[in-house]
Amino acid sequence: MSHHFDLIIIGAGPAGLAAAIYASRAAIKTLVIDESSAGGQVKTTHQVANYPGFIEPVSGHQLASNMKKQAEKYGTKFELAAEITDLNLVGAEKWVKADGETYTAKQIIISTGSSPRLLNVPGEKEFKGGGISYCATCDGEFYTGKDIVVVGGGNSAMEESLLLLQFVNSITVIHQFDALQAEKVTAEKMIQNPKVNILWSHEPRGFEKNGERMIITAENLKTKEMVTIERDGVFIFVGMLPNVDALKNTPLEFSKYGYIVTNENMETNIEGVYAAGDVRDKKYRQIATAVGDGTVASLEVIRKM
Amino acid sequence: MLQTNLEHVTSKEHLQQIIESNEKVAVCCGRMGPMCIPVYEVFEVFGEKYPDIKFMDMEFDNPEAAVIRSLPECSTFRGLPFTVYYRNGKVVKATTSIQNAKQIKEVIEEVLS
Numbered sequence: 001m002s003h004h005f006d007l008i009i010i011g012a013g014p015a016g017l018a019a020a021i022y023a024s025r026a027a028i029k030t031l032v033i034d035e036s037s038a039g040g041q042v043k044t045t046h047q048v049a050n051y052p053g054f055i056e057p058v059s060g061h062q063l064a065s066n067m068k069k070q071a072e073k074y075g076t077k078f079e080l081a082a083e084i085t086d087l088n089l090v091g092a093e094k095w096v097k098a099d100g101e102t103y104t105a106k107q108i109i110i111s112t113g114s115s116p117r118l119l120n121v122p123g124e125k126e127f128k129g130g131g132i133s134y135c136a137t138c139d140g141e142f143y144t145g146k147d148i149v150v151v152g153g154g155n156s157a158m159e160e161s162l163l164l165l166q167f168v169n170s171i172t173v174i175h176q177f178d179a180l181q182a183e184k185v186t187a188e189k190m191i192q193n194p195k196v197n198i199l200w201s202h203e204p205r206g207f208e209k210n211g212e213r214m215i216i217t218a219e220n221l222k223t224k225e226m227v228t229i230e231r232d233g234v235f236i237f238v239g240m241l242p243n244v245d246a247l248k249n250t251p252l253e254f255s256k257y258g259y260i261v262t263n264e265n266m267e268t269n270i271e272g273v274y275a276a277g278d279v280r281d282k283k284y285r286q287i288a289t290a291v292g293d294g295t296v297a298s299l300e301v302i303r304k305m
Numbered sequence: 306m307l308q309t310n311l312e313h314v315t316s317k318e319h320l321q322q323i324i325e326s327n328e329k330v331a332v333c334c335g336r337m338g339p340m341c342i343p344v345y346e347v348f349e350v351f352g353e354k355y356p357d358i359k360f361m362d363m364e365f366d367n368p369e370a371a372v373i374r375s376l377p378e379c380s381t382f383r384g385l386p387f388t389v390y391y392r393n394g395k396v397v398k399a400t401t402s403i404q405n406a407k408q409i410k411e412v413i414e415e416v417l418s
Binding site for chain 1: 308335336337338339340341342343346347349350351354381382383384385400401402403405406407410
């Protein structure tokens with residue numbers, strides 16, 4: 001079955017929801033499609049303290065929920081937890097197929113955001129939640145008094161590691177470079193902690209299990225030597241990747257890191273297609289900048305319609 | 306208390322009553338954390354898409370959640386949330402850590418369709 005809208009927004013994070021609020025208030029018939037629920041990464045952020053308008057920190061879940069309700073109030077329709085199976089961005093009439101339905105529109109805003117990067121090595125998916133974790137606050141206490149590995153050396157990895165140190169007996173950091181990329185203050189706290197050991201210039205190549213324990217195989221990037229270590233668990237924090245899998249077969253222009261290239265009006269290289277938020281090639285990725293992107297994209301859509 | 310729009314399982318007896326009176330039940334047991342919230346929200350959406358399945362949540366730190374935490378199917382789990390699927394009163398599947406809508410749909414098609 002086919003459903004027509006003036007504007008389809010793919011992605012229900014802050015950029016998509018801001019765009020939806022502006023478009024719906026301008027009486028543009030708007031649909032937001034997301035393969036998950038509304039809110040993007042914000043909904044999973046414990047406390048947001050830097051978004052203007054809230055004197056006390058607001059829970060990310062609450063902020064995301066409010067944004068969705070605000071868009072709904074002005075008439076935005078939502079198709080959430082919908083699997084996008086195909087889409088066409090070219091030509092005057094664009095379409096998106098999701099969960100067996102076809103949605104058409106003349107304008108599309110892509111605001112699919114970004115997701116934590118996986119290592120994509122053997123054993124990672126198989127042992128997720130059974131020895132491999134991606135969230136210190138969620139799973140740290142399962143490793144109380146245990147010895148763990150943290151993969152990554154950026155800000156997220158080190159900040160999560162400092163939290164994990166409240167629970168664990170020891171942390172072995174596996175990092176691909178010979179210096180931590182985290183801010184100096186955070187990095188120094190880790191380096192000076194006696195419970196922390198760092199395997200510099202190493203990358204994990206696979207995970208296996210030995211009973212309850214994890215076997216981690218890592219490669220020394222300088223000598224190519226493989227080392228095997230045994231620990232109780234592994235936490236992985238290796239950055240973010242743009243959510244562009246569904247867009248790979250389109251003529252969209254991507255940066256060398258896989259983000260969608262736009263001009264300052266959020267226009268992509270395809271007429272009638274815009275990108276906003278973390279999926280767009282830009283320097284700063286914050287809730288406020290995502291909302292700004294979504295606003296600009298929507299105002300451009302409104303101006304052209 | 307979990308801040309979701311799902312019906313909350315509050316006790317062992319409550320869960321027993323739910324799985325006895327509903328053929329298909331899915332319970333997501335977690336906290337209001339980044340791995341759990343996406344699963345609750347997919348459950349909220351799926352509650353409308355799959356009206357024959359009862360989607361619920363349970364607070365992991367509630368002592369009564371031992372009814373989930375101590376299941377043999379969850380004995381090796383070390384990642385929140387613990388999500389358990391029941392059919393005709395019996396556990397037919399359990400998953401650990403975050404799951405996206407596609408993964409949850411696959412589980413539903415595998416054990417609750």
